[in-house]
Amino acid sequence: MALTTPLDVDAIRADFPLLSRTVHDTPIVYLDSAATSQKPTAVLDAMDAYYRTVNANVHRGVYFIAEQATNDLEAAREKVRRFINASSVSEVIFTKNATESLNLIVQSWGRANLAAGDVVVLSHMEHHANIVPWHMLVAERGIELRWIPLTPDGRLDLSDLDALLDGAKVLSVTAMSNVLGTLNPVRQLTDAARAAGAISIIDGCQSVPHTATDVQALGADFVAFSGHKLCGPTGVGVLWGREELLTAMPPFIGGGEMIRDVRLDGFTCNDLPWKFEAGTPAIAEIIGLGAAVDYLTGIGMDAIRAHEHMLTEYTLRTLADRFGPDIAIHGPSDPDLRGGVFSFAFKDLHPHDISQILDQHAVCVRAGHHCAKPLMKLMGVGATARASVYLYNTTADIDALADALESAGAFFAF
Amino acid sequence: MPGLEDLYREIILDHYRNPRNRGELDSPPAHRVEGFNPLCGDEIVVYLDLDDERRITDIRIGGQGCSISQSSASMMSAAVKGHTVEEVGDLTRAFKAMMSIHESSLGGEAAEPVELPDVKLGDLEALRGVVKFPVRIKCATLAWNTLAQGIDEALA
Ligand SMILES: Cc1ncc(COP(=O)(O)O)c(C=O)c1O
Numbered sequence: 001m002a003l004t005t006p007l008d009v010d011a012i013r014a015d016f017p018l019l020s021r022t023v024h025d026t027p028i029v030y031l032d033s034a035a036t037s038q039k040p041t042a043v044l045d046a047m048d049a050y051y052r053t054v055n056a057n058v059h060r061g062v063y064f065i066a067e068q069a070t071n072d073l074e075a076a077r078e079k080v081r082r083f084i085n086a087s088s089v090s091e092v093i094f095t096k097n098a099t100e101s102l103n104l105i106v107q108s109w110g111r112a113n114l115a116a117g118d119v120v121v122l123s124h125m126e127h128h129a130n131i132v133p134w135h136m137l138v139a140e141r142g143i144e145l146r147w148i149p150l151t152p153d154g155r156l157d158l159s160d161l162d163a164l165l166d167g168a169k170v171l172s173v174t175a176m177s178n179v180l181g182t183l184n185p186v187r188q189l190t191d192a193a194r195a196a197g198a199i200s201i202i203d204g205c206q207s208v209p210h211t212a213t214d215v216q217a218l219g220a221d222f223v224a225f226s227g228h229k230l231c232g233p234t235g236v237g238v239l240w241g242r243e244e245l246l247t248a249m250p251p252f253i254g255g256g257e258m259i260r261d262v263r264l265d266g267f268t269c270n271d272l273p274w275k276f277e278a279g280t281p282a283i284a285e286i287i288g289l290g291a292a293v294d295y296l297t298g299i300g301m302d303a304i305r306a307h308e309h310m311l312t313e314y315t316l317r318t319l320a321d322r323f324g325p326d327i328a329i330h331g332p333s334d335p336d337l338r339g340g341v342f343s344f345a346f347k348d349l350h351p352h353d354i355s356q357i358l359d360q361h362a363v364c365v366r367a368g369h370h371c372a373k374p375l376m377k378l379m380g381v382g383a384t385a386r387a388s389v390y391l392y393n394t395t396a397d398i399d400a401l402a403d404a405l406e407s408a409g410a411f412f413a414f
Numbered sequence: 415m416p417g418l419e420d421l422y423r424e425i426i427l428d429h430y431r432n433p434r435n436r437g438e439l440d441s442p443p444a445h446r447v448e449g450f451n452p453l454c455g456d457e458i459v460v461y462l463d464l465d466d467e468r469r470i471t472d473i474r475i476g477g478q479g480c481s482i483s484q485s486s487a488s489m490m491s492a493a494v495k496g497h498t499v500e501e502v503g504d505l506t507r508a509f510k511a512m513m514s515i516h517e518s519s520l521g522g523e524a525a526e527p528v529e530l531p532d533v534k535l536g537d538l539e540a541l542r543g544v545v546k547f548p549v550r551i552k553c554a555t556l557a558w559n560t561l562a563q564g565i566d567e568a569l570a
Contacts, residue, residue: 350484352479352550360417368454373455382454382455382456382457411418
C-alpha cells in the first residue's frame with residue numbers, strides 16, 4: 001500500500017534550522033517531539049524582532065512601543081483563541097506551561113470548590129503534571145482520587161466509567177498519552193462527566209500540537225497545553241477555561257497586572273484573562289507562540305494529523321517487519337486510535353542503553369519514565385524508550401531509527 | 415567524540431550478562447536497602463550482612479537497571495565482599511573520585527585537592543569511561559550510594 005502525505009515535508013524541514021545540524025558528524029534524526037518540538041524560523045524571527053524593535057513592558061505604557069508590545073501580545077492571544085476556537089479571548093490565559101495551567105486549575109478552582117471526600121477522577125495514563133497537583137490537594141483537603149483503568153492495549157477502559165464518575169466533582173484526563181500515543185475519546189468523556197455533574201479538564205499537551213482542536217466541540221470546562229510542544233518557545237503555556245468558571249474563580253498568583261485596584265485593606269481583581277496573569281508575562285515567548293500557531297495553521301492541522309497518521313502506519317509496520325517479536329510497541333496498534341508517539345521494548349535492552357547507542361547514530365529518542373510513573377508501574381517496567389514524530393519527520397527518519405536499533409541489537413547480542 | 419567502546423567495555427558487558435551476587439538475603443538478619451534513580455526509574459536493592467567486626471560478610475543485589483548501573487552494582491558487590499566498612503568507605507571515595515565526584519567539593523567549600531585513599535579499583539577501572547557520558551554517571555554511582563546508605567543504616 002502506498003503511503004502518501006499531504007505535506008511538502010522537504011519545504012517544511014527547510015523551515016527548521018536545527019534539523020540541518022549534525023551530531024557526531026551525522027545529520028540529526030530528531031524523534032523526540034513529544035518532549036519538545038523544534039522551532040521554525042518564523043517563530044525565532046518573531047521573537048527576535050520583538051526584542052530588537054518593540055521591546056517594552058506591556059499594558060499601562062503610554063509611549064508608542066509600549067503600546068505596540070501590548071498590541072503584539074494581545075494579537076498573539078487572538079491567534080491562540082482562533083487556533084483552539086475559543087469563544088472569547090477572555091478565556092485564553094497565558095501561563096508558563098501546561099504544568100502551571102493544571103496547577104492553576106487545582107489551586108484556584110479546586111481549593112474554592114473541593115472539600116474532604118470530594119471525588120476527582122483521573123486515569124492511569126496521566127502525566128505527573130495531572131497527578132501531583134491533585135495529590136497536593138489530597139494532602140491539604142482530603143479529597144479522594146479515583147482512577148480510570150486501562151485495557152491491555154493501552155486505551156482507557158471505560159466499562160465502569162459511570163460508576164467511577166458517580167458522585168464525582170471533577171474528571172481530569174489527557175487527550176493523548178505521552179507514553180502510549182493513545183488518542184482518548186474526549187467528547188465521550190466530557191459528556192459522561194457533565195451527565196454526572198462533574199467538571200472536565202483536558203490535558204491537551206500532546207493532542208493540541210498534532211490534531212485540530214476546537215475547545216467548544218470538546219465539551220470540556222478547561223484545556224491545558226504548552227507552547228513548546230507545538231513549535232513555540234519554552235516558557236509559555238495556555239489555559240483555556242469556560243468564562244463562567246474563570247469569572248467565579250479566585251486568583252491564583254497575586255501581584256501586578258492581575259489587579260484592578262489595590263488598597264491598604266485589600267485589592268480587587270482585574271478582568272479576565274489578566275486576572276490570572278500576575279507579573280510581567282513572557283512577552284517574547286507569547287509573541288513566538290502566536291507565530292507558531294500561525295505557522296501550524298498555515299500548514300493545516302488536518303494535514304499535519306494526516307501526515308502523522310501515515311508516519312504512524314509506517315513506523316508500526318517497519319518496526320514489526322524488521323524486528324518481529326524482538327520489538328514490542330506499547331499502545332494501540334490501530335493508527336486511527338493513536339498519535340505518533342512510540343514507546344517500545346527492544347529485545348532485553350534497557351532503554352538507557354538503547355538511547356545511548358541510538359545517539360551514536362544521531363537518532364534522538366527519549367529513555368525514562370516520561371513523567372508517568374504510575375503508568376510505568378502498570379506496564380511493569382521502570383522505563384521505556386520512546387520515539388515521537390511531528391510534521392517535519394519523514395519515513396527516512398523511521399528507517400534511520402530502525403537501522404540504529406539494528407546496530408544496538410547487534411552490539412548487545414549475547 | 416567519545417566512542418561506545420569507551421563506555422561499554424567488555425568487562426562491563428560481562429558483568430551485565432553475568433551479574434555477580436545477584437539475588438536476595440533473608441532480611442532480617444540481613445539489612446535491606448533500596449535506591450532509586452529518579453531520572454530514569456532504575457531501582458536497586460542491596461542486601462548486606464555485617465559481622466561484629468564491621469565486615470561485609472555477604473551481599474546480594476536485586477532490582478533493575480541499565481547495563482551501566484547493573485554492571486556497576488555487580489562489580490561493587492564483588493569488590494566489597496569480605497571488606498570492612500572502613501575499607502569500603504575508601505573504595506567508595508576512590509570510585510566516586512574516578513566518577514569526578516569529590517565528597518569535599520560537594521560541601522560547597524573551595525575545592526581543595528583531595529587526599530585520595532590509595533586503593534586498587536581493579537575491574538571497577540573499566541567504568542572510567544562513564545565520565546565522558548555525564549548523564550550516565552548517576553547510573554554508575556547508584557549502587558554505591560545505596561550501599562553507603564545501607565551501611566549507615568545498619569550501623570545506626
Ligand atoms: C501529557 C502531558 N501533560 C503535561 C505535560 C507537561 O508539560 P510541561 O512540562 O510543558 O508543563 C506533558 C509534557 O511532557 C505531557 O506530555
